[in-house]
Amino acid sequence: MAKLRRELDDVRSIELDNAFYVEDGTWIESLTVASSAAFDPEAVLADISGVSLFYSSEIPTASDDLEIRRLTILATESYPFILSLVLRQETIPNRIVLQNGVFEVVVTARDWEQFRAMADEVKDTLGEFELLSVTQNEEPGEPLDSGRLTEVLVSKLTDDQLAVLETAYNEGYFDIPRETSATDLADELDIAQSTVSERLRTAERTLLELIYGPRD
Known part of the structure; x- marks a missing residue:
């Protein structure tokens, strides 16, 4: 590597x-x-x-x-x-x-x-080791292979949703505090702010459904 x-x-x-x-x-x-x-x-x-x-x-x-x-x-x-x-x-x-x-x-x-x-x-x-964090869980989690998760996620999202998510992530929209706004994202993508918000919510809902399953 x-x-x-x-x-x-x-x-x-x-x-x-x-x-x-x-x-x-x-x-x-x-x-x-x-x-x-x-x-x-x-x-x-x-x-x-x-x-x-x-x-x-x-x-x-x-x-x-x-x-x-x-x-x-x-x-x-x-x-x-x-x-x-x-x-x-x-x-x-x-x-x-x-x-x-x-x-x-x-x-x-x-x-x-x-x-x-x-x-x-x-x-x-x-020669070097740094402990960043420790958590206590009942379940150990899956061994490696998280790259498959990436393939699953991108296959469930549309190109427009991916574009908004990637731009939002790269521009620091999800950082705390935020480094950009929905208005700035709209200008960057040349779409309406309402469209940015809609695509973000739809993409986030899709990701949550993959984790928790669809709502009844």
């Missing part, structure tokens, strides 16, 4: 959706790559030693300055591979994403002692 990031100048994030160990340090990995510019996966990976492209598919977006691709690759990863460190302590990896040069990892552990053992191994092996 780190090598791929160095090859892509306009990368926004690289998420590890799934990985399977083969043998002799070789992994089959599924990655979701978000970039601000179009890129040729085969050409990019050709410059990375020990990595070959198995399959590539584009996830549709409504934005002209965002390309999302799901890559399946064969990679020879020298130890330590961050997924190995998580699995060695029998914690469940829920999310592994490389963004802004930093790996953000979400895991589920049975208890604090198990989590501490994993954290200590990550720090001892990689």
Whole structure:
């Protein structure tokens, strides 16, 4: 993931959706790559030693300055591979994403002692570890593969809804405090403010229905 990031100048994030160990340090990995510019996966990976492209598919977006691709690759990863460190302590990896040069990892552990053992191994092996937050849940969450969620979400939204959502997100509409207004979004998209509000509400309702199911 780190090598791929160095090859892509306009990368926004690289998420590890799934990985399977083969043998002799070789992994089959599924990655979701978000970039601000179009890129040729085969050409990019050709410059990375020990990595070959198995399959590539584009996830549709409504934005002209965002390309999302799901890559399946064969990679020879020298130890330590961050997924190995998580699995060695029998914690469940829920999310592994490389963004802004930093790996953000979400895991589920049975208890604090198990989590501490994993954290200590990550720090001892990689040299750095920062705990951002801890929550206590009854359910552990799904192991990795959140990239599939992205595909499901964009397939349920229209191009117009995606355009409004992406513009709103990129312009800071959902930040606290907001960095832009619905009026500014309307000007950016060259549509009426009422249309912006309608598409935002419709998109949000669609996303909530995916989580909670349709209302009776």
